[in-house]
Amino acid sequence: MSLPQPSERAFVPFVSVAAMMKLIHQVGLDRMLRDLADYIEDDFRRWPLFDKTPRVASHSTDGVIELMPTSDGALYSFKYVNGHPKNMRDGLQTVTAFGLLADVATGYPMLLSEMTLLTALRTAAMSAMAARHLAPQDATTMAMIGNGAQSEFQCLAFRAICGIHTVRLYDVDPAATAKAMANLRDQGLTLIPCKTPEEAMEGAQIVTTCTADKQFATILTDNMIGSGIHINAIGGDCPGKTELHRDILLRSDIFVEFPPQTRVEGEIQQLDDDHPVTELWQVIAGTAPGRTAPAQITLFDSVGFAIEDFSALRYIRDRLEETGLYQQLDLLADPDDPRDLFGMLQRARP
Amino acid sequence: MSLPQPSERAFVPFVSVAAMMKLIHQVGLDRMLRDLADYIEDDFRRWPLFDKTPRVASHSTDGVIELMPTSDGALYSFKYVNGHPKNMRDGLQTVTAFGLLADVATGYPMLLSEMTLLTALRTAAMSAMAARHLAPQDATTMAMIGNGAQSEFQCLAFRAICGIHTVRLYDVDPAATAKAMANLRDQGLTLIPCKTPEEAMEGAQIVTTCTADKQFATILTDNMIGSGIHINAIGGDCPGKTELHRDILLRSDIFVEFPPQTRVEGEIQQLDDDHPVTELWQVIAGTAPGRTAPAQITLFDSVGFAIEDFSALRYIRDRLEETGLYQQLDLLADPDDPRDLFGMLQRARP
Numbered sequence: 001m002s003l004p005q006p007s008e009r010a011f012v013p014f015v016s017v018a019a020m021m022k023l024i025h026q027v028g029l030d031r032m033l034r035d036l037a038d039y040i041e042d043d044f045r046r047w048p049l050f051d052k053t054p055r056v057a058s059h060s061t062d063g064v065i066e067l068m069p070t071s072d073g074a075l076y077s078f079k080y081v082n083g084h085p086k087n088m089r090d091g092l093q094t095v096t097a098f099g100l101l102a103d104v105a106t107g108y109p110m111l112l113s114e115m116t117l118l119t120a121l122r123t124a125a126m127s128a129m130a131a132r133h134l135a136p137q138d139a140t141t142m143a144m145i146g147n148g149a150q151s152e153f154q155c156l157a158f159r160a161i162c163g164i165h166t167v168r169l170y171d172v173d174p175a176a177t178a179k180a181m182a183n184l185r186d187q188g189l190t191l192i193p194c195k196t197p198e199e200a201m202e203g204a205q206i207v208t209t210c211t212a213d214k215q216f217a218t219i220l221t222d223n224m225i226g227s228g229i230h231i232n233a234i235g236g237d238c239p240g241k242t243e244l245h246r247d248i249l250l251r252s253d254i255f256v257e258f259p260p261q262t263r264v265e266g267e268i269q270q271l272d273d274d275h276p277v278t279e280l281w282q283v284i285a286g287t288a289p290g291r292t293a294p295a296q297i298t299l300f301d302s303v304g305f306a307i308e309d310f311s312a313l314r315y316i317r318d319r320l321e322e323t324g325l326y327q328q329l330d331l332l333a334d335p336d337d338p339r340d341l342f343g344m345l346q347r348a349r350p
Numbered sequence: 351m352s353l354p355q356p357s358e359r360a361f362v363p364f365v366s367v368a369a370m371m372k373l374i375h376q377v378g379l380d381r382m383l384r385d386l387a388d389y390i391e392d393d394f395r396r397w398p399l400f401d402k403t404p405r406v407a408s409h410s411t412d413g414v415i416e417l418m419p420t421s422d423g424a425l426y427s428f429k430y431v432n433g434h435p436k437n438m439r440d441g442l443q444t445v446t447a448f449g450l451l452a453d454v455a456t457g458y459p460m461l462l463s464e465m466t467l468l469t470a471l472r473t474a475a476m477s478a479m480a481a482r483h484l485a486p487q488d489a490t491t492m493a494m495i496g497n498g499a500q501s502e503f504q505c506l507a508f509r510a511i512c513g514i515h516t517v518r519l520y521d522v523d524p525a526a527t528a529k530a531m532a533n534l535r536d537q538g539l540t541l542i543p544c545k546t547p548e549e550a551m552e553g554a555q556i557v558t559t560c561t562a563d564k565q566f567a568t569i570l571t572d573n574m575i576g577s578g579i580h581i582n583a584i585g586g587d588c589p590g591k592t593e594l595h596r597d598i599l600l601r602s603d604i605f606v607e608f609p610p611q612t613r614v615e616g617e618i619q620q621l622d623d624d625h626p627v628t629e630l631w632q633v634i635a636g637t638a639p640g641r642t643a644p645a646q647i648t649l650f651d652s653v654g655f656a657i658e659d660f661s662a663l664r665y666i667r668d669r670l671e672e673t674g675l676y677q678q679l680d681l682l683a684d685p686d687d688p689r690d691l692f693g694m695l696q697r698a699r700p
Binding site for chain 1: 412
């Protein structure tokens with residue numbers, strides 16, 4: 001189709017999936033995971049500045065569609081993300097996402113980006129950044145329970161950010177473990193496939209759970225968790241979806257992103273509303289303790305929060321100029337006279 | 351830049367501003383306004399089916415950025431829209447918008463569309479559709495108070511849908527009136543520029559107020575409103591922004607879209623929380639009366655609701671195939687094996 005040409009202001013830079021993949025390879029996955037962890041950490045440090053609301057969820061039988069907005073007063077972001085565990089059976093992604101960054105002063109969008117890949121990266125960077133504050137300092141081995149689409153990103157982020165060199169992988173489906181093993185070979189990690197979650201836990205100082213069932217599940221039972229462990233629980237992230245036995249929670253010091261959201265969506269939905277938790281941003285800002293003793297069990301009950309997406313979009317925005325990996329999208333109507341939207345339409349008459 | 355080619359499923363149809371303008375001209379503005387009114391009316395008739403939440407607003411000194419999601423259980427939509435009255439001074443639009451339609455069963459987006467133009471059309475169609483139920487049947491003349499970007503669309507929708515043939519225009523800025531007059535010539539309307547709002551009201555059976563100041567304003571005072579008038583108040587649409595004197599509200603039968611939202615954002619924010627209002631969908635569904643007497647003052651206190659955008663996006667979706675006026679956007683990551691997002695990224699390595 002041939003279309004009238006819009007003005008400069010009408011355009012919003014768009015980072016497609018193909019452009020995002022090129023960007024990741026150009027920056028390098030390791031550097032990008034470390035950079036994202038730093039961007040998120042920077043934004044968590046100035047946590048009180050942000051507009052914070054629990055995400056806006058539209059639940060249906062098979063899944064959920066969510067909008068996750070936030071703002072620091074200068075920039076605004078939101079992410080659209082779905083979670084449909086049954087999608088996999090039909091050859092579709094469980095989670096797809098895209099996001100937008102906008103200028104608070106004008107309300108004009110500044111960046112539209114795919115976020116399926118970017119969410120995978122920021123989730124892994126977030127997990128490893130939290131572990132940098134909470135896991136035992138000498139941790140070398142991680143148990144990776146659930147070897148789906150997020151698992152490789154988790155393993156590589158923990159290697160790049162926390163110095164993990166051994167990963168013990170388990171999934172109810174051995175094919176998922178085989179897939180993750182194949183993807184992670186030649187990445188400088190020692191990979192050990194395991195037949196049970198118990199086996200995966202052997203010698204691990206960190207355990208990451210990332211399974212996708214939309215139900216109360218017990219991926220980890222109490223007897224599997226020894227002292228000194230850091231648990232990175234990322235699969236339990238909506239009402240009715242948990243991964244840990246309640247008894248583990250009672251023995252752990254629990255760290256969360258945004259309590260009003262985590263109490264509804266996280267592992268702690270199994271606990272009383274007033275069960276004590278620590279907000280991770282306070283550990284980062286130095287106003288609350290993280291790990292205080294070697295025997296302590298720390299749990300990062302992660303559900304994913306809008307500020308992490310804000311940081312990730314901010315990072316992509318900062319890379320646009322140097323990489324040129326975007327296209328201009330004619331998303332905004334921009335008449336010469338802003339009151340003359342109708343005139344613009346009329347002048348476009350064929 | 352040269353990029354790896356994504357698979358079919360990765361694509362989401364995108365309707366740019368240029369494509370939307372072509373679509374409007376191809377369908378014809380009159381037909382499109384009438385069609386949109388019918389789509390909105392159809393969705394209002396099945397109102398109880400919809401997920402309804404007040405919009406999610408992020409307020410700042412100069413404006414607001416809002417997300418407006420809804421769903422009928424099969425389709426999901428949301429709109430991003432800003433409102434920045436001060437933008438005009440910098441040559442920017444007060445309101446820009448885009449929206450998305452998605453499949454509830456999979457969470458996958460089905461359509462991304464510009465909505466600056468589409469919102470102008472759906473707002474006008476909504477106003478005229480409401481007036482079809484509420485205004486005097488023999489109305490021929492409308493006072494158009496506020497001659498900004500929305501005004502021409504309002505005038506044409508009232509002509510196409512309600513049979514209005516005379517419009518009396520007033521704006522604090524005579525240049526705005528001159529702009530609207532120029533745009534509306536040769537559209538089959540008798541146009542009368544007015545020097546005061548009082549003059550604009552002379553002989554009008556319908557008055558539309560559409561001004562953009564973010565403040566409590568009194569565009570209409572009580573003495574200006576005679577019996578039998580229908581007031582279409584669309585400019586008062588956020589907390590602290592109203593257009594009508596409170597006394598007018600006390601003399602009117604008030605019709606609203608979604609009361610929890612209108613009580614915060616509409617003219618009725620000036621009234622007690624329990625002041626009686628009628629939900630417009632009930633008038634359409636035949637379960638509540640609309641206009642019942644010639645002397646009655648009816649007021650549509652419109653703030654814009656997510657279902658109207660849902661209807662508009664549904665309409666655009668239904669036009670895609672016949673018009674071909676869209677481009678495919680590589681918005682979704684779609685690995686062959688849905689668990690193998692990492693493998694897809696690896697295979698894209700240059």
